[in-house]
Amino acid sequence: MSNDLDFEAWTCPTPLRDTPQVVMGHGGGGAMSAELVENLFLPAFAAASPGELGDSAVLPRPAGRLAFSTDSYVVKPMFFPGGCIGDLAVNGTVNDLAMSGAVPLYLSTGFIVAEGTEMSDLGRVATAMGKAAEAAGVQLVTGDTKVVDHGSGDGVYLNTAGIGVVPDGVEIGPTRARPGDVVLVSGDIGVHGVAVMSVREGLEFGTGVRSDSAPLHGLVADLLASGADVHVLRDPTRGGLSASLCEIASASGVGIDVVERDVPVPAEVKDACGLLGLDPWQVANEGKLVAIVPAEHAETALAAMRAHPYGLGATAIGTVVEEHPRMVVARTGLGGTRVIDLPIGEQLPRIC
Numbered sequence: 001m002s003n004d005l006d007f008e009a010w011t012c013p014t015p016l017r018d019t020p021q022v023v024m025g026h027g028g029g030g031a032m033s034a035e036l037v038e039n040l041f042l043p044a045f046a047a048a049s050p051g052e053l054g055d056s057a058v059l060p061r062p063a064g065r066l067a068f069s070t071d072s073y074v075v076k077p078m079f080f081p082g083g084c085i086g087d088l089a090v091n092g093t094v095n096d097l098a099m100s101g102a103v104p105l106y107l108s109t110g111f112i113v114a115e116g117t118e119m120s121d122l123g124r125v126a127t128a129m130g131k132a133a134e135a136a137g138v139q140l141v142t143g144d145t146k147v148v149d150h151g152s153g154d155g156v157y158l159n160t161a162g163i164g165v166v167p168d169g170v171e172i173g174p175t176r177a178r179p180g181d182v183v184l185v186s187g188d189i190g191v192h193g194v195a196v197m198s199v200r201e202g203l204e205f206g207t208g209v210r211s212d213s214a215p216l217h218g219l220v221a222d223l224l225a226s227g228a229d230v231h232v233l234r235d236p237t238r239g240g241l242s243a244s245l246c247e248i249a250s251a252s253g254v255g256i257d258v259v260e261r262d263v264p265v266p267a268e269v270k271d272a273c274g275l276l277g278l279d280p281w282q283v284a285n286e287g288k289l290v291a292i293v294p295a296e297h298a299e300t301a302l303a304a305m306r307a308h309p310y311g312l313g314a315t316a317i318g319t320v321v322e323e324h325p326r327m328v329v330a331r332t333g334l335g336g337t338r339v340i341d342l343p344i345g346e347q348l349p350r351i352c
Helices: 031-048 085-098 119-136 191-197 217-225 240-252 267-276 295-306
Strands: 065-073 103-114 139-148 156-166 182-185 232-234 255-259 290-293 315-321 328-331 337-340
Touching (some): 085 103, 232 240, 240 290
Antiparallel strands (some): 065 156, 103 156, 255 315, 328 337
8 A cells, every 4th residue: 555645635525514615515405505595595585585495385376367487597797787696586587577467476596506606705696686586575485506516607597487476457468569559668778788798807898887677567567557558568688679679570470660769778878889889779678678558558658657766767669560560670860761680699698
């Protein structure tokens, strides 16, 4: 037997539990996993959690039709002006439910964490989730955590699935746009994507833009309560306004005319996109919605949206037409037109 073994270089296969970084043992389903849930996730989720996070949740059956959605979040960096991946994941799934007219009720949380992630960063993300869920009035009722080794992940990835209930009489869907309808947007576009890009390595530029990440179900509830007959709702996230309008036109088999100068793009977003060669219409949003309503209900809908904090900048940007079915056309300030295409891919990846 060799006497050259260096015992001082050995490491214990079971890491010490008091560690400033995430280690593989935290995803192993044993004592370290339990301690992570008990000492980090549950305190961070606070009032937004029922006090335990089992593999499944038994929930009361609400009245009405159920809405169900799931989404995953891989934003880089995890923390950006105006938010982080934690509140983004909550608000994103809340908004996906709200776009069907649903009242969001419950969320699940799935964490995929890279080995070596700072425990303090994981705690910040979890705390942001808890605060966002509490602010939105939804509960985090079940969850899961997996740890991947170095090189297989990057910080924290999140998956959230949500359940909500659609009130009786509410019928909202991408196929309901009709010629004569008016296209509304709740405020400035392109803000979230530029906020994330402003802190990307190699893409830093001076801007005061903060992410617009916000839960929109309250805005939707006020819009529906106004009596406006809402045909379509969409939150223009990946692919931005362009993708949302193209998808609606295709699903409903109609054309959409947009007045280019009426689309609200902040100067900071225009400048940043001009610098990077990007189209602000294709930049992701996380706190804006597109609503399509009959022309006779447009003013009622706008008034209801402008009365809500998340719809102060609501404006009409176009109309639904019979011409050029399944196409979106922008009317330029010079009197010309241009076709708005469905984006082929993401202009910049990992912004939501």
